[in-house]
Amino acid sequence: MKANLEFLQQSPEFWANVRTISQEIGYTDRKTKNILIPSRAQLHKAFSKLNLSLEKIENTSGELTDFGETLFKYFEYRSDVLSNFARQNLMDKDEAEEVFTSLYNTLSPTCPLPMNKQKGDKRNYSYLTGMVNMLIESNLDGIPCDYDPRSLTTVTHENMPLRTLSRRVDGALPSVVNPIAIWEIKEYYYTTTFGSRVADGVYESLLDGMELRELSNAGHRKIYHMLIIDSYFTWWTCGRSYLCRIIDMLHMGYLDEVIFGKEVVTRLPELVTIWKKQISDNEYQTDLK
Incomplete structure (x- = not known):
């Protein structure tokens, strides 16, 4: 939304x-x-x-x-x-697995599909991240995408760093250097309480948004900033106050969009279409001027 x-x-x-x-x-x-x-x-x-x-x-x-x-x-x-x-x-683990499996069988993806950090019987794909990657890949028409940035987001000017964000993000299009869009994914299907790690994720998004606003206010090209979250128990049963904070951040302009759970299936293809048009219309430059 x-x-x-x-x-x-x-x-x-x-x-x-x-x-x-x-x-x-x-x-x-x-x-x-x-x-x-x-x-x-x-x-x-x-x-x-x-x-x-x-x-x-x-x-x-x-x-x-x-x-x-x-x-x-x-x-x-x-x-x-x-x-x-x-x-x-918002979905629970079983619903997320069902949507993930359906997309996997339909799209036959070649993009990265990371595993979660659980052990034993809980070890499986990171369902939401997998959904995001598959949906983006299937609509990109060969345009590159960094599905797992291992470095900080950097904006350049005259082939030199102009701004570098404080945190690594979960995805960037087309690259973590001079992206037109970045996103963060917060999926917590196996958590049993609303812990500090989940709360920290909200404030990390706020920090990214503040840094991106500073860049935009300085007159440089806007980078689309998206937060994608899921887990009914974590966010609704335990974390409704943090959902309120996320809606506040969205309307304060620190996020361009928040995608909730299965909304990814309908909204991500629309966004990728917009981003592809920006690239084809030469709105994307490899170096900010």
Whole structure:
């Protein structure tokens, strides 16, 4: 999914309020386990506790300002898109294996299909990564792709490094040097709790997005930044608050797209078609000018 344009151009002040309210009131309802939409009463209580002013959110008559209206509309949107879209696309291990096997039998891939890091009976393909690689390969028409970058993403100018990202990504098109698109894959089919490693993955994506924005703000060609995640238990049962953070990052402009689980089957071919056209239209250059 891509960002909702209504919320994409909001100010840093807007996102400061989103984060503060979410942190103080909570991301999920403890009783219903649903994504929480804060009430006005909860907002008043939270801001009073933090000794913060509501002046930006409501006027002296207690009516919501335009800023406040947008703020509450965003909380409603975030809850709706996660509950009725992301949740429906997240898969468990058995579902992921079924989709992976179907693609494997249909596409006869030659791209890398890495194994997971599990042992014993849990040792198998990294299903989501395999799906991503197969779907990209089958739609590239021979254009090169780095399915497993072993070095940092680098942008060059006059054949010299201009910017180098802090982290390795999980894939880059057509190369980890001057890519037009990079992606990160977070699949956790075998986890039994929401641990720090999963949380770190969210903030790693934030770091990449901040570095890419700095590059874009400096006037250089945009690199498409995508996050692909799966595992119903990890992300929905245990990690709904981090799904909220991911939706926030998307609308803050640090991600261009988030793909949830089986959404890869329909969305990735569309994206590869767009990227191929960029290359054919000479929008891609091997060196930034």
